[in-house]
Structures are given as structure tokens and as C-alpha cells.
Amino acid sequence: MSSVIPVVDFSAWSLDVDLVPDQNPEALGRTLEEAFTRVGFVFLENTGIRQDEVDRVMDVSLKFFHQPEDEKKPFSRKTFSNNLNHGWVSMETERLNPRRPGDLKESFNVSSFHPDIKWPSSADLTSFQQIQTSFFNRCKDLSLRVLTVMARSLDLDPEVFLNAHRLIGTDANGSTLRSLFYPPVNCERVKDGQLRCGEHSDYGSITLLFQGSEGLQVRSHSGEFLCVPTIPGAVLVNIADLMQRWTSDRFISVVHRVLLPPAGDSRTRQSLAFFVQPDDDALICCCNGSDKYPPVLSSDYLNDKFNDSYGRS
Numbered sequence: 263m264s265s266v267i268p269v270v271d272f273s274a275w276s277l278d279v280d281l282v283p284d285q286n287p288e289a290l291g292r293t294l295e296e297a298f299t300r301v302g303f304v305f306l307e308n309t310g311i312r313q314d315e316v317d318r319v320m321d322v323s324l325k326f327f328h329q330p331e332d333e334k335k336p337f338s339r340k341t342f343s344n345n346l347n348h349g350w351v352s353m354e355t356e357r358l359n360p361r362r363p364g365d366l367k368e369s370f371n372v373s374s375f376h377p378d379i380k381w382p383s384s385a386d387l388t389s390f391q392q393i394q395t396s397f398f399n400r401c402k403d404l405s406l407r408v409l410t411v412m413a414r415s416l417d418l419d420p421e422v423f424l425n426a427h428r429l430i431g432t433d434a435n436g437s438t439l440r441s442l443f444y445p446p447v448n449c450e451r452v453k454d455g456q457l458r459c460g461e462h463s464d465y466g467s468i469t470l471l472f473q474g475s476e477g478l479q480v481r482s483h484s485g486e487f488l489c490v491p492t493i494p495g496a497v498l499v500n501i502a503d504l505m506q507r508w509t510s511d512r513f514i515s516v517v518h519r520v521l522l523p524p525a526g527d528s529r530t531r532q533s534l535a536f537f538v539q540p541d542d543d544a545l546i547c548c549c550n551g552s553d554k555y556p557p558v559l560s561s562d563y564l565n566d567k568f569n570d571s572y573g574r575s
């Protein structure tokens with residue numbers, strides 16, 4: 263897959279440049295359109311998000327994960343009534359492929375900035391909230407630029423996707439910055455069929471992914487899983503399910519997973535995913551007028567997926 267996922271220079275729309283009104287992405291749009299149509303994944307270089315920003319988030323997240331369980335429990339997902347997806351998810355709690363045992367990973371979902379949210383604040387973690395919040399906002403800004411280029415690449419109203427992503431960062435939008443930690447794997451305790459992250463496609467419109475090391479695999483057209491390389495400083499962007507529906511299958515939401523490391527390899531792994539989700543009340547209909555998919559409410563689609571992957575308890 264390394265030669266298959268295109269690497270694209272995003273500098274013309276980088277966060278470092280002020281866009282002029284009506285700036286037309288032309289060549290960039292054509293390249294992205296082709297990548298999202300054929301592969302569903304693209305590496306963007308020169309986005310304006312620097313590797314040191316990514317490292318800071320990974321470092322502070324790792325400090326959180328390395329704490330004893332009792333310190334992490336008060337921040338568990340489902341404890342914050344204003345946003346049930348925000349918070350810490352313990353090992354084996356989520357099954358991204360519901361037919362497998364729980365994923366061998368921990369994660370921390372940042373999806374709410376409501377004043378009632380309690381943030382980790384112990385000695386090492388005093389900057390946790392600030393680092394996560396500012397990276398969330400950087401990812402949001404980049405995502406809105408990518409969504410604009412995508413709309414233009416399809417000759418749609420350039421605002422069509424933006425109009426359904428007005429509330430990112432509020433509790434009326436499910437977009438989430440998720441830190442992932444894959445601890446060392448003890449082969450003797452692994453359950454049958456268990457993976458670090460089961461086969462799945464993402465749920466929303468697009469995902470930005472920052473990988474600390476290799477391990478991600480993407481399913482190709484022929485059905486085999488191919489390893490994805492890491493490119494320092496580049497952002498891996500993929501199409502998610504609602505965007506595939508929105509574009510009537512023009513852009514494809516591709517299945518991916520993270521395997522266990524080979525026996526005897528005790529290395530950990532970290533990644534950051536920014537899941538971009540349309541506003542809760544956005545009704546996603548095929549934008550070419552086709553009835554290939556019935557309209558679906560963004561929040562309904564997301565909650566159904568959460569019920570599958572976390573169980574309906």
C-alpha cells in the first residue's frame with residue numbers, strides 16, 4: 263500500500279497561509295478527488311501542523327495512560343453527562359470489529375469543552391487540557407480546509423460540507439480528538455482473534471491520523487490488508503462512512519485495522535486520530551440527488567456505531 267496511498271503537497275492550503283476569498287484549489291482538488299475516489303486515504307504534507315505539536319500531544323497522553331487505573335477511572339468515558347463519548351476508554355472495552363474480542367488498546371476521547379468537564383490535573387498533567395484543546399482546534403481548522411477542497415473538487419457548493427460542520431468543538435457535534443495507546447502485548451494472555459484494533463471503517467466525514475509508528479493496515483480492493491508506512495510530519499487523511507454516503511460512493515470509506523506485533527516484540531504504539539463528524543442535527547443525503555442511501559441523521563449514525571462497538575449496556 264505504501265506506493266498506493268498518494269502523498270500530496272497541501273502547502274497552497276496550509277494553515278500557515280491566509281486563504282484569499284474564493285481561492286481555487288484546482289490541481290490540489292483534482293489530486294485529492296482522485297485519491298479519495300480510488301484509495302480513500304491520502305498523506306498530506308505541509309499542512310501547517312508540525313511534528314512537534316503532534317509529539318506534545320502524544321507525550322502528555324502517554325503520561326495520562328501510564329498512571330494507575332484508579333487515577334484514570336474518574337475520567338472514564340460515559341461519566342460526563344453532557345457528552346457521553348468524552349473521556350478515557352480502558353483496555354478491551356471497545357471492539358471496533360464487534361465480532362472480535364475487545365481491542366488491546368487504551369484511548370482518551372476529547373470531544374467536549376463544556377465547563378462541567380473535569381480534566382486530569384495531577385502534577386505531570388497540568389498542561390493536559392491546554393495541549394489537547396489547542397491540538398483539537400488545529401485539527402479542526404485543517405479539517406475545514408480539507409472539506410472545502412473536497413467540495414470544490416466535486417464541483418459542489420464550496421460550503422456544502424462546511425455548512426454541516428459549524429459546531430465542531432461543541433456538544434452538538436461529535437467530532438473527537440482521540441489519543442490511542444497500544445501497550446506491550448503478552449502473547450500468553452491474548453484471546454482468540456484479538457487485535458490491537460479490529461477491522462472497521464470510520465464513522466463520520468473524514469479522519470486525520472497521526473501515527474507514532476507503523477502498524478496500521480488498510481484493506482485493498484482485492485481484499486488483502488496492506489501495511490501503511492509512517493511519514494514524519496505528514497497527516498494521513500481518510501474518508502469515513504458518512505462522507506461515502508454523502509458522495510454516493512464516489513469517495514470511499516475503507517476498512518483498516520491494527521494487528522498485534524509479532525511474538526516477542528514488546529514495543530508499544532501510539533497514534534492520534536481526529537474524527538470529523540457532521541453536526542448532530544445534520545441530515546446526510548446523497549449530494550447528487552441519488553437515492554442510493556436513505557437520509558440519515560449524523561448523531562443517529564454515530565450512536566448506532568457506538569452501540570455496536572461498545573455494546574448496548
Ligand SMILES: O=C(O)CCC(=O)C(=O)O
Nearest residue numbers: 442459473478520533535
Ligand atoms: O491507531 C491507528 O493507527 C488507527 C486507529 C483507528 O483506526 C481508529 O481508532 O479508528
Ligand SMILES: [Fe+2]
Nearest residue numbers: 462463464518
Ligand atoms: Fe479508524
